[in-house]
Amino acid sequence: MTDVSSRFIRALKREKVDRPPIWLMRQAGRYLPEYREIRAGAGNFLDLCYNPELAAEVTLQPVRRFSLDAAIVFSDILVIPHALGQTVDFREGVGPVLDPIQSSRDVAKLDASGVREHLDPVYQTLSRVKAALPENVALIGFAGAPWTIATYMIEGGSSRDYVKTKTWAFGEPDSFQKLFAVLEESIADHLIAQVDAGAQALQIFDSWAGLLPDGAFQKWCVEPIGRIIARVKDKKPEIPIIVFPRLAGARYMEFLKIEGVAAVSLDQTMSREWARDHLQSGLVVQGNLDPVYLVLGGEALKQEAEKILQIFAGKPFVFNLGHGVMQTTPPEHVAELCDYVAAWRP
Numbered sequence: 001m002t003d004v005s006s007r008f009i010r011a012l013k014r015e016k017v018d019r020p021p022i023w024l025m026r027q028a029g030r031y032l033p034e035y036r037e038i039r040a041g042a043g044n045f046l047d048l049c050y051n052p053e054l055a056a057e058v059t060l061q062p063v064r065r066f067s068l069d070a071a072i073v074f075s076d077i078l079v080i081p082h083a084l085g086q087t088v089d090f091r092e093g094v095g096p097v098l099d100p101i102q103s104s105r106d107v108a109k110l111d112a113s114g115v116r117e118h119l120d121p122v123y124q125t126l127s128r129v130k131a132a133l134p135e136n137v138a139l140i141g142f143a144g145a146p147w148t149i150a151t152y153m154i155e156g157g158s159s160r161d162y163v164k165t166k167t168w169a170f171g172e173p174d175s176f177q178k179l180f181a182v183l184e185e186s187i188a189d190h191l192i193a194q195v196d197a198g199a200q201a202l203q204i205f206d207s208w209a210g211l212l213p214d215g216a217f218q219k220w221c222v223e224p225i226g227r228i229i230a231r232v233k234d235k236k237p238e239i240p241i242i243v244f245p246r247l248a249g250a251r252y253m254e255f256l257k258i259e260g261v262a263a264v265s266l267d268q269t270m271s272r273e274w275a276r277d278h279l280q281s282g283l284v285v286q287g288n289l290d291p292v293y294l295v296l297g298g299e300a301l302k303q304e305a306e307k308i309l310q311i312f313a314g315k316p317f318v319f320n321l322g323h324g325v326m327q328t329t330p331p332e333h334v335a336e337l338c339d340y341v342a343a344w345r346p
């Protein structure tokens, strides 16, 4: 197995590693001039996501530049609603814009039958990247969690208060669950297909998990993710799965109780001492540098990285950010961080 040589996969399997592996959420993207160049020639953002040759190239760009232990396939969480037949558009300076779904009638129109076929270019991207990656760099596949994807589908994009999504979830849980049933099935299928295409680990992004009030978190974050993981593990029992329930606070603990979670990715608000004491004995911990330190660079960046390494290293740990790389990040700062972690020893 090629996985044997990858530091990232070994860390996720709790095997001994010489130093913590590192990769960064949104390591491919607009902070890299070579990305902006390809993006400018590719048409709109979704065209780039569905172009295996260019998407593979963009996936590999950060791996060529920096000492990273993993690549994450270049795609987006919103390809799922798009594959289900919803109109999705990425507008310059605005972000994602969707034709919002508003009722169970709209849910009934979603068509899960063509998801795999629609997303075939993503699987082709994974195969291309896998063939091009050195053996010691692992390949990550990903998907959004149902709750986070549902917020975009219902609000029609980003939102300030998420009232539409929450009103539906709290007021009509049965019809909301029908939407989730479609999402859970498509997300699980999409993750399984990514493993077939070469993904060696998976991450589930629940970026808006922190919006869920007490009582609803279990039902709309933990349980749906648990059902997706069960489906994936049924077909792919060996695949390590990382869950990112952003801004969930102490509720990260709930993922200790879910079968099949290898790791949790911590956002930057999480107390590291608390995570070490309450999570790291049962789960691999990934995280949690504030992405603004990468904008800052220099000594402040190194000192903060050192603090994180001191607290988590020696136990199962993957170095990452608390959220994605910011657009204003100087690429040299990413090099500084990756070199620092690559040279670090416990």
Ligand code: CP3
Pocket: 024, 025, 026, 027, 028, 029, 030, 039, 045, 072, 073, 074, 075, 076, 077, 078, 090, 094, 095, 096, 142, 158, 205, 207, 324
């Ligand atoms: O390098 C990687 O991490 C892989 C690629 C990746 C993208 N999006 C590319 C992208 C991944 C893993 C994502 C996940 C994603 N997409 C999330 C979850 C993680 C998070 O950030 O919380 C979410 C919520 C989305 C939805 C999304 N996609 C938004 C809100 C936006 C617009 C905001 C923005 O930064 O422009 C996108 C667009 C997007 N996805 C870009 C990239 C590189 C920028 C698009 C561009 O090139 O113009």
